[in-house]
Amino acid sequence: MSIIYVLIPIAILFVMLGLAIFFWAVRSKQFEDLDKEGFSILFDEDNQDKPDK
Amino acid sequence: MVKPSCFHCQLSVLTGDTFQLTLNGQQAMFCCAGCQAVAQTIIDSGLGDYYKFRTEAAAKAELVPSELQASLQQYDSAEVLADISNKRENLTEIELSVSNMSCAACAWLIEKQLNKQPAIAKISINSSTQRALLCWQPEQLPLSEILLLINRLGYQASPFVADEQESLFKAELNRYLKRLAVSGIMTMQVMMLAFGLYFGEYSGIDQSHEGYLRWISMLLTLPVVLYAALPFVSSGWRSIKARQLNMDVPVSLAIYYTFFASAYATVMQTGEVYFESVCMFTFLLQLGKFFEYRARAQARDATSNLLKIMPVTATLLQNDQQHTVSARRLSPGNTILVKPGETLPADGVVLSGNSTVDESMLTGEYTAISRQPGDTVLAGSINHDGLLTITVSSALAHSRLGQIIQLQQHTLQTKPRLVEKTDKLARYFVERLLLIAAATFALWYFWLDPERAFWVTLSVLVATCPCALSLATPTAITCALAQLNRKGILVKNAQALETLPELSHIIFDKTGTLTEGRFSIANIEHLTSLASVALNESELLNVIANLEQSSEHPIARAFKGYLQHSLPLTNVIISVGHGISATWQGQQLKVGSAAYCEVPLHQQTRNNKANVFVLLNQQLLAAITLADVLRPGAAELVANLQLQGFRVGMLTGDSSGQAAELAAQLQLDFMQQDCTPTQKVEAINQLVASGHKVLMIGDGINDSPGFNAAHISVAVESGADLSKNQADVVMLQPDIRLLATLIAAGKLAAKVIKQNLAWAVGYNLIIIPLAVAGLVSPYIAVLGMSFSSLLVVSNSLRLIKK
Numbered sequence: 126m127s128i129i130y131v132l133i134p135i136a137i138l139f140v141m142l143g144l145a146i147f148f149w150a151v152r153s154k155q156f157e158d159l160d161k162e163g164f165s166i167l168f169d170e171d172n173q174d175k176p177d178k
Numbered sequence: 179m180v181k182p183s184c185f186h187c188q189l190s191v192l193t194g195d196t197f198q199l200t201l202n203g204q205q206a207m208f209c210c211a212g213c214q215a216v217a218q219t220i221i222d223s224g225l226g227d228y229y230k231f232r233t234e235a236a237a238k239a240e241l242v243p244s245e246l247q248a249s250l251q252q253y254d255s256a257e258v259l260a261d262i263s264n265k266r267e268n269l270t271e272i273e274l275s276v277s278n279m280s281c282a283a284c285a286w287l288i289e290k291q292l293n294k295q296p297a298i299a300k301i302s303i304n305s306s307t308q309r310a311l312l313c314w315q316p317e318q319l320p321l322s323e324i325l326l327l328i329n330r331l332g333y334q335a336s337p338f339v340a341d342e343q344e345s346l347f348k349a350e351l352n353r354y355l356k357r358l359a360v361s362g363i364m365t366m367q368v369m370m371l372a373f374g375l376y377f378g379e380y381s382g383i384d385q386s387h388e389g390y391l392r393w394i395s396m397l398l399t400l401p402v403v404l405y406a407a408l409p410f411v412s413s414g415w416r417s418i419k420a421r422q423l424n425m426d427v428p429v430s431l432a433i434y435y436t437f438f439a440s441a442y443a444t445v446m447q448t449g450e451v452y453f454e455s456v457c458m459f460t461f462l463l464q465l466g467k468f469f470e471y472r473a474r475a476q477a478r479d480a481t482s483n484l485l486k487i488m489p490v491t492a493t494l495l496q497n498d499q500q501h502t503v504s505a506r507r508l509s510p511g512n513t514i515l516v517k518p519g520e521t522l523p524a525d526g527v528v529l530s531g532n533s534t535v536d537e538s539m540l541t542g543e544y545t546a547i548s549r550q551p552g553d554t555v556l557a558g559s560i561n562h563d564g565l566l567t568i569t570v571s572s573a574l575a576h577s578r579l580g581q582i583i584q585l586q587q588h589t590l591q592t593k594p595r596l597v598e599k600t601d602k603l604a605r606y607f608v609e610r611l612l613l614i615a616a617a618t619f620a621l622w623y624f625w626l627d628p629e630r631a632f633w634v635t636l637s638v639l640v641a642t643c644p645c646a647l648s649l650a651t652p653t654a655i656t657c658a659l660a661q662l663n664r665k666g667i668l669v670k671n672a673q674a675l676e677t678l679p680e681l682s683h684i685i686f687d688k689t690g691t692l693t694e695g696r697f698s699i700a701n702i703e704h705l706t707s708l709a710s711v712a713l714n715e716s717e718l719l720n721v722i723a724n725l726e727q728s729s730e731h732p733i734a735r736a737f738k739g740y741l742q743h744s745l746p747l748t749n750v751i752i753s754v755g756h757g758i759s760a761t762w763q764g765q766q767l768k769v770g771s772a773a774y775c776e777v778p779l780h781q782q783t784r785n786n787k788a789n790v791f792v793l794l795n796q797q798l799l800a801a802i803t804l805a806d807v808l809r810p811g812a813a814e815l816v817a818n819l820q821l822q823g824f825r826v827g828m829l830t831g832d833s834s835g836q837a838a839e840l841a842a843q844l845q846l847d848f849m850q851q852d853c854t855p856t857q858k859v860e861a862i863n864q865l866v867a868s869g870h871k872v873l874m875i876g877d878g879i880n881d882s883p884g885f886n887a888a889h890i891s892v893a894v895e896s897g898a899d900l901s902k903n904q905a906d907v908v909m910l911q912p913d914i915r916l917l918a919t920l921i922a923a924g925k926l927a928a929k930v931i932k933q934n935l936a937w938a939v940g941y942n943l944i945i946i947p948l949a950v951a952g953l954v955s956p957y958i959a960v961l962g963m964s965f966s967s968l969l970v971v972s973n974s975l976r977l978i979k980k
Contacts, residue, residue, distance in 0.1 A: 158304040164282040
């Protein structure tokens with residue numbers, strides 16, 4: 126069971142990383158509008174020349 | 179027959195195939211020229227994807243009138259621009275408020291279209307708040323061009339200046355989000371380790387492993403107690419300093435006492451640890467606070483477009499030259515020019531010109547008032563049809579509009595305070611709890627068993643930890659708020675919900691609340707057979723609608739919906755305050771008041787309610803009655819409320835007979851008409867002073883001082899932004915029946931809170947004697963605490979399902 130002495134600290138590192146990313150996301154205003162970004166994937170980057178199939 | 183729906187706004191097409199386009203080889207029908215033009219622009223710009231992915235239909239689009247172009251240009255003046263935007267190096271940054279956005283696809287559409295402009299460095303649109311942040315180079319592309327681009331897509335954009343409070347709100351919301359993340363994520367981790375410890379307790383665990391898991395749990399709990407739980411400590415500390423204990427005192431006591439006891443147990447390798455309880459408790463409380471705060475922030479965002487009613491620019495006349503200046507810089511004595519359709523930028527006296535003005539912003543009444551030279555006009559009212567030259571008598575800040583805003587801020591400070599019931603309970607409870615804990619410690623330390631004193635005291639504190647008690651109200655309120663939100667009711671002040679069941683009086687505003695707040699056709703009487711002029715009724719209305727298109731008058735707007743196709747009209751003459759005439763197919767057409775149409779007296783008395791007459795070639799065709807009709811469901815709502823035992827009344831600024839008629843029709847319990855905003859406040863104050871609990875529902879700015887005088891205020895969807903900003907509750911749908919939903923939800927929430935409190939208090943009363951006697955081990959204590967908290971939370975969750 127001594128593996129937990131290695132695994133738990135690694136898990137904690139990941140938790141810290143996750144929290145840091147979350148804080149960064151809050152700071153870069155990604156939570157201000159949760160609807161819009163979900164849509165961006167639906168639209169093609171550039172579809173001016175592409176005809177509809 | 180199923181009517182085809184408009185390709186753009188999906189309203190049914192009443193105009194046949196007048197407006198259509200061929201898109202991707204398919205015929206698309208449109209309801210009006212506006213929608214057709216917008217769709218054309220969208221497709222031509224290669225943004226047709228919008229129609230594929232939007233989740234909501236677009237708002238009905240209006241054609242971009244040529245006057246708009248001119249009125250937008252006033253934002254281009256360097257002085258005005260400096261007042262409403264910020265300089266960022268060589269770029270200018272401005273916030274725009276964009277109306278008519280219905281879903282996220284709209285935001286994409288506008289961003290895509292504007293990003294094609296090389297002069298625009300950045301545009302980011304928030305579809306939930308309907309705001310856009312724009313960074314661009316004004317030298318290359320004037321602001322008016324950008325606003326026009328947005329307009330062509332069917333949205334209206336106008337510059338917006340966010341107030342300071344709003345950015346503070348946003349920062350606070352972000353802090354809540356961070357605290358929630360910290361306590362939530364840490365709870366998961368600590369819970370995971372706690373499960374290891376639970377199983378260890380059961381099947382035996384290595385001493386060193388147990389110690390290791392405890393140390394890690396403590397480490398992970400540190401950010402929760404030192405960061406996420408801090409607001410409770412500071413609020414609790416404030417309440418101690420003010421000698422008014424609130425719920426945050428026992429909450430922080432419980433969090434920190436449990437944490438330090440667990441830390442002691444970890445370091446000394448004795449006793450039990452409760453780190454997972456600390457984390458979970460903090461997380462649940464933070465969750466409730468976050469939801470409440472977010473509802474308030476949302477309501478604020480949606481309604482704080484206060485500056486939209488404050489005119490930004492004014493046209494100053496100096497030596498017969500017109501200058502566009504910022505409205506804030508006007509001073510008494512200046513001469514300004516106000517064009518039709520513009521909002522008056524200052525109080526003043528009419529120097530020359532005739533017009534009718536709409537003072538609904540200030541008085542709540544939509545009937546236009548005619549103004550001649552020498553008359554006083556007020557800032558914030560809208561000039562309808564004539565050109566006015568005005569001598570400024572007081573600047574915007576000191577105008578009537580400014581005074582109403584001041585009155586409202588003043589009444590806000592004297593708003594009847596809603597007592598937080600749980601706080602009162604907490605004060606009572608905390609004092610006794612602390613006394614009992616101290617007495618227990620003394621009892622065991624001095625007389626019974628000094629060894630066990632610490633642990634018995636801990637189990638007393640843990641067992642009686644007011645978790646369930648402090649979760650009882652907030653969880654129920656949070657669930658009720660979420661449920662109401664889904665139904666389109668935004669509750670900004672959570673305490674309002676607790677007060678709802680105690681209400682005794684409900685006060686309505688008339689115009690715009692009980693009624694639609696605009697004219698619509700109530701009755702058409704044919705005075706000559708229409709067949710004799712080869713017209714049917716809808717054709718006649720189409721003719722009138724065509725004619726009234728040239729007018730800004732509210733009466734004209736009643737005919738707007740009847741426009742089917744345009745007709746060639748020549749020689750259109752608007753006679754301000756009387757009517758409008760034109761030549762149609764060589765015949766003279768006149769639509770207007772009785773005097774304007776030279777209606778004989780006996781006709782007038784026969785149709786004494788009719789306010790619009792139609793004259794074709796000196797022949798009287800029809801008498802039309804326009805009225806402000808009741809909102810659908812208003813009558814049932816009033817009857818329903820009276821049945822529930824509420825006294826229902828109306829306070830209105832309207833002085834006409836319509837108010838009394840309406841009161842009789844709805845059988846209101848009391849009614850007061852011809853009220854100024856101050857009189858409304860007085861009337862409400864009288865009720866409040868005699869001990870009644872009052873709810874006020876209204877829409878206008880003239881209601882907002884009254885809002886603050888009442889215990890609970892509700893703003894209806896169509897209301898002015900300022901009133902929504904002040905109200906405790908905002909209805910997001912144009913349905914007045916939601917008021918009954920709100921009251922029912924309040925009663926239900928009160929019931930659940932009562933059940934929760936009964937459980938929490940009852941549990942505590944039973945466990946305290948046992949804990950004091952030392953019969954409850956801390957482990958049992960924590961189980962009991964968790965169980966009663968869970969029970970309370972799941973009881974509250976029932977509210978969401980309803």
